[in-house]
Every structure is written in C-alpha cells, then in structure tokens.
Amino acid sequence: MNTVAPPDASQDRRTLRQSFGVRRIEPKLAPEITPALPPGEAALRFEHAHIWNLAAGVEENLEQVSVRRDVARGTDEGLRTIQAVNALREVELKQGGGIVQLTNEVAQCIVRLDDGREIAAYVKSELGELSFFIDPQTGRLMRNVSKISDGILVTQVQPHDESKHAERLAYAERRAHERDITRRNIARCYGIAPNDVALSLDKLNIRNMDSGRAYRSEYAAGALDRLVGFGVIPPTALREKDGSFATAQAGAPGEPLSDEEAKRLLEIGPAHPGGKSLMRLGCFDYLIKSTDRHMNNFFYDPVTRQFSGIDNGYANGYAQAFNIAGPDGRVQKTEMPVDSYLSFPMEIAEQHEDWLLDDEAVDQMRALFDEIKNHLLFTEGKMDPAAAAALPEHVKKGAAANALSDTYRLLHERTDEKGGIIPASSVIARKEALEFLRRLNHLIVHRKPPFMPDYMQSRAGLKHVFESQTRPD
Amino acid sequence: MNPVNCVYFFAADALGKEAEPAAIKLNPDGSADLSLLPEKVRGHLAMFGVPDALHKGAIYPKDGAVFLDALPDAGNQAWRFRATPEKRT
Numbered sequence: 001m002n003t004v005a006p007p008d009a010s011q012d013r014r015t016l017r018q019s020f021g022v023r024r025i026e027p028k029l030a031p032e033i034t035p036a037l038p039p040g041e042a043a044l045r046f047e048h049a050h051i052w053n054l055a056a057g058v059e060e061n062l063e064q065v066s067v068r069r070d071v072a073r074g075t076d077e078g079l080r081t082i083q084a085v086n087a088l089r090e091v092e093l094k095q096g097g098g099i100v101q102l103t104n105e106v107a108q109c110i111v112r113l114d115d116g117r118e119i120a121a122y123v124k125s126e127l128g129e130l131s132f133f134i135d136p137q138t139g140r141l142m143r144n145v146s147k148i149s150d151g152i153l154v155t156q157v158q159p160h161d162e163s164k165h166a167e168r169l170a171y172a173e174r175r176a177h178e179r180d181i182t183r184r185n186i187a188r189c190y191g192i193a194p195n196d197v198a199l200s201l202d203k204l205n206i207r208n209m210d211s212g213r214a215y216r217s218e219y220a221a222g223a224l225d226r227l228v229g230f231g232v233i234p235p236t237a238l239r240e241k242d243g244s245f246a247t248a249q250a251g252a253p254g255e256p257l258s259d260e261e262a263k264r265l266l267e268i269g270p271a272h273p274g275g276k277s278l279m280r281l282g283c284f285d286y287l288i289k290s291t292d293r294h295m296n297n298f299f300y301d302p303v304t305r306q307f308s309g310i311d312n313g314y315a316n317g318y319a320q321a322f323n324i325a326g327p328d329g330r331v332q333k334t335e336m337p338v339d340s341y342l343s344f345p346m347e348i349a350e351q352h353e354d355w356l357l358d359d360e361a362v363d364q365m366r367a368l369f370d371e372i373k374n375h376l377l378f379t380e381g382k383m384d385p386a387a388a389a390a391l392p393e394h395v396k397k398g399a400a401a402n403a404l405s406d407t408y409r410l411l412h413e414r415t416d417e418k419g420g421i422i423p424a425s426s427v428i429a430r431k432e433a434l435e436f437l438r439r440l441n442h443l444i445v446h447r448k449p450p451f452m453p454d455y456m457q458s459r460a461g462l463k464h465v466f467e468s469q470t471r472p473d
Numbered sequence: 474m475n476p477v478n479c480v481y482f483f484a485a486d487a488l489g490k491e492a493e494p495a496a497i498k499l500n501p502d503g504s505a506d507l508s509l510l511p512e513k514v515r516g517h518l519a520m521f522g523v524p525d526a527l528h529k530g531a532i533y534p535k536d537g538a539v540f541l542d543a544l545p546d547a548g549n550q551a552w553r554f555r556a557t558p559e560k561r562t
Contacts, residue, residue: 108489110488119487119488120487120550122550132526251487251489255513256517256551258512258517259521260513260516261513262521295521296521296552297549299549299550310549310550
C-alpha cells in the first residue's frame with residue numbers, strides 16, 4: 001500500500017520533489033574520448049552522451065509538467081510515475097540471483113520502490129530487436145542474436161526458421177529490393193538527401209527504423225505518455241550498463257485479451273469497463289505512430305479497468321512521401337508525410353461512432369497544445385505584447401515544449417565521429433515533433449484517430465472477430 | 474537447425490513468477506495441440522495467432538511446426554513460451 005499523500009497546491013515543486021525523493025539524471029556534458037578508440041566506437045560514445053543529455057532534459061521538463069498537472073487535478077499520479085522511473089533507472093537489476101545480462105531478448109527482474117513495493121521490470125538493450133539479413137554466400141535468411149556477457153559483446157548469427165523459408169526469403173528479398181526506394185521516399189518527406197536517412201543497407205529493417213534503435217522509441221513512448229497524461233504506458237526509464245543503453249519498463253498489469261473477451265469488448269463497445277482506457281491507448285498509438293500493437297502487445301487489467309500498451313520499440317519511425325498519379329496521368333510530387341500504423345485499439349475505435357476520447361484526456365491535450373503553441377509564439381516574438389506580458393511563467397519557460405522537442409531529438413538525432421549533430425537528423429526530429437503536434441490537434445478536434453485505409457489494417461485477427469465470428473483454421 | 478516439435482507455455486504473475494509449464498506439441502495432422510493450455514490462452518492463440526518474425530502477418534496453430542517455431546519470439550510479460558520446461562525465477 002502506498003502511503004504517499006496527494007500533493008498540496010501550496011507546496012512548491014522543490015518541496016514536492018524532496019517529499020517524493022525525486023532524483024535526477026545527471027547530464028554528461030561530454031564523453032571522454034580516447035584517441036585510440038575505433039572511429040565507430042567514438043561516435044557511439046558521442047551519441048550516448050548526447051542521448052543521455054537529452055534524456056536529462058526530458059526528465060527535468062516532464063517533472064515540471066507532471067507536478068503542475070497533479071496539483072491541478074489533486075492527484076499524485078505524475079509524481080508516482082517519476083518515482084517509479086527513478087527507481088527503474090537507478091537500482092541494480094537482478095535476475096535469479098545474478099545481475100541482468102543485456103541481450104536482444106527482454107530480461108526480467110524485480111525492482112523495489114522507495115515505498116517498499118516490489119515491481120517486475122523488463123529490460124531491453126540497445127543491442128535491440130532481432131535483425132535479419134540475406135547471406136550473400138548461401139542466399140539464406142539469417143538473423144543476428146547479440147548479448148553483452150561480462151562486458152563483452154557477443155554476436156551470433158543463426159539461420160532463420162527452416163519452414164516457410166522460401167516464402168519468407170522472397171518477402172525479405174522484396175523488402176531489400178525496395179530499400180533504396182524507401183530511403184528516397186523518406187528523404188523526400190523530410191527534404192534531406194537519401195544517404196542521410198539512417199537505414200542500414202546491410203540489414204533488413206522490419207519497420208522504417210534502423211535495427212538497434214528501438215530502445216529510444218521504447219523510452220520515448222513512456223515519456224510522451226507522461227507528457228499527454230494518458231497513463232497507458234508503464235513507467236519506462238533509460239539506463240546505461242556496460243557502456244550500453246537499455247530501457248527498463250515496469251510490468252503492465254493484467255494480460256492480453258482472450259478471443260471471448262475481445263468479442264465482448266466489441267459487443268459492449270465504449271460502455272466496456274475499460275473503454276475509456278482503450279480509447280486512450282488507441283489515440284496514443286496514433287500519436288506515436290505505433291506499428292506493433294498486435295493482440296499480444298496490449299494488456300487489460302479487470303481490477304483497475306486499465307488497458308496498457310507494451311513493446312513500443314516499433315513506433316515513431318520515419319514517414320515517407322509518395323508521388324501521386326493524377327487523373328490526367330501526370331505524377332504529382334508531394335511532401336506530405338505518410339505513416340504506417342498497426343494498432344488493434346485504433347481499429348477498434350473505428351468500429352463504433354461512440355468510441356471517443358474522454359473529456360479529461362481532451363482537456364489535458366488542449367492545455368498541452370495551447371501551452372506549447374503559446375511558448376513557441378512567445379519565443380519567436382510573434383505574440384501580442386499584452387498577451388506576452390500576461391503569459392504564465394511556466395509557459396514562457398516552456399517545459400512542455402522542451403520535453404516534446406528533446407524527446408524527438410532523442411529519437412532521431414545522430415552524431416558524427418567528432419561529436420557534432422548530423423544536421424539532417426535534426427531536420428527529421430523537428431519535423432516529427434511538429435507532426436506530433438498536428439496529430440495532437442486532430443485528436444483534440446475529432447476525439448479519435450483518423451480511419452486507416454484497408455491496406456493498413458492488421459492482416460489477421462480483428463477481421464475474424466468482426467466479420468466471421470469464427471476462429472480461423 | 475532441428476525442427477521444433479514441442480514448446481512450453483508459462484503463465485507469469487505480476488512479479489514475473491512462473492507457473493508450471495504446459496506443453497504444446499504437434500497433432501498427428503501437423504497442427505499444434507493447444508489442449509493443455511489455459512482456456513484464455515488457447516482461445517487467444519486460436520483466434521489471433523502470433524505475429525510472424527518479419528511482421529508480414531500472423532501464424533496460426535494450423536501452421537504446426539512454423540507456429541511452434543514462432544511462439545518463443547511472440548511471448549510477453551504474462552504469457553511466455555520456451556523450448557525447455559525449466560521455470561525461471
């Protein structure tokens with residue numbers, strides 16, 4: 001049982017921080033670079049230092065946003081999340097009596113919070129998700145499996161599954177063939193050169209993301225959930241261990257829906273006990289451009305009536321711009337971003353016109369949007385002087401705008417081998433942050449995500465529930 | 474690589490403690506036998522399957538060995554699948 005009292009509006013942030021034992025990420029302003037380091041390793045250290053500094057900014061600003069929201073709502077939810085994130089970042093993660101080894105698999109461990117509660121935590125390394133490639137010698141589809149053992153990176157290459165190999169190989173070959181086209185479409189969307197798009201040519205990327213970068217997306221999803229105040233992503237911290245970054249995420253309550261529960265959810269619709277939370281998760285998937293919210297990646301807890309989204313590594317990928325053929329046959333170039341989505345909660349939200357985001361969530365988003373918009377107008381000198389003078393101090397300082405900006409910089413910015421930020425990566429970060437605001441505005445106006453075209457609907461599962469009401473066999 | 478012919482399911486509680494495993498083997502017709510799984514898990518897998526590792530679609534119990542092969546990568550915090558029956562603490 002948590003005994004922490006809700007915050008009092010008369011308490012200032014400093015007192016609140018002390019009473020909750022909130023600790024900060026200490027920024028690392030510059031890494032120590034040993035000249036003998038191989039160039040790639042030096043670049044990695046610069047990038048780590050850059051990401052760590054940005055994460056420090058995200059945490060600092062989210063703390064301010066959370067505390068202000070808690071005071072306004074008379075709750076302590078935001079501060080409890082900060083407390084959990086700090087514990088996840090700082091405690092030694094133990095598993096089965098030993099220290100957690102970072103692998104490309106998710107490791108489980110137990111974290112004791114300041115209030116004595118124990119929670120399960122799930123650790124994902126930047127070594128990251130599985131990556132695939134086609135072996136030029138044998139033509140076989142291979143997968144990389146990596147782990148850090150006693151501080152040493154060990155990478156194993158294994159053949160991918162034998163069965164259905166030909167079918168999967170054909171699919172992989174098509175993706176590899178289209179990779180250059182994909183890079184061009186991404187580059188056109190952001191107004192950068194194709195070579196500046198960070199997609200490895202020697203690896204098969206499952207989504208429009210480079211392999212090994214999913215940990216940033218995992219952390220960013222937790223941060224953006226705290227920014228909008230939806231409470232649908234378990235607390236998620238960024239950690240460093242053995243020179244490698246990892247995320248540690250608190251376990252989500254509940255478990256995936258059974259087929260019967262999914263049918264019941266569709267029959268009951270928005271009146272389902274978890275309806276409010278499901279709608280928030282669907283809208284959040286739209287905000288973060290989720291491409292991996294299949295039925296195993298969201299849980300329902302009937303006790304708290306909460307849906308939670310896990311496994312957010314494949315979100316916030318690159319957008320693409322496509323040429324459009326007009327009725328006269330002429331091709332029109334467009335720089336409009338086109339994003340991929342795969343989200344069952346988003347699909348569910350399409351099934352009934354009454355599936356709408358709740359008032360509290362909309363009010364929070366409107367306040368967030370206005371705060372960021374007014375901060376930008378203020379800093380760019382575009383605000384009427386009288387309005388600028390009346391602007392609250394926190395809007396002038398722009399904690400929410402800075403949290404958003406730093407989160408997208410953390411997601412997309414890369415450094416070169418001298419520690420400089422690659423300009424094209426900053427262009428992507430800025431455009432993606434603005435696109436996030438555009439999606440936020442859409443949700444404020446429409447209270448639900450836009451309908452997805454049929455080709456983007458999940459390729460299995462929900463259709464069976466909706467249409468056939470029979471199990472596929 | 475040897476073909477997979479048995480995968481074990483472990484239900485985990487909120488602290489990640491695992492229950493006794495349930496075996497998933499192949500039926501004589503080549504499909505996966507889910508009969509030993511809890512009803513909720515059985516229904517979920519039968520209806521929704523598991524995602525293909527390349528995320529090109531879902532794989533169902535009728536796919537047999539392919540389905541068993543995909544299970545270990547498709548587990549989550551609450552439902553876990555491994556090739557060996559040892560519980561993890």
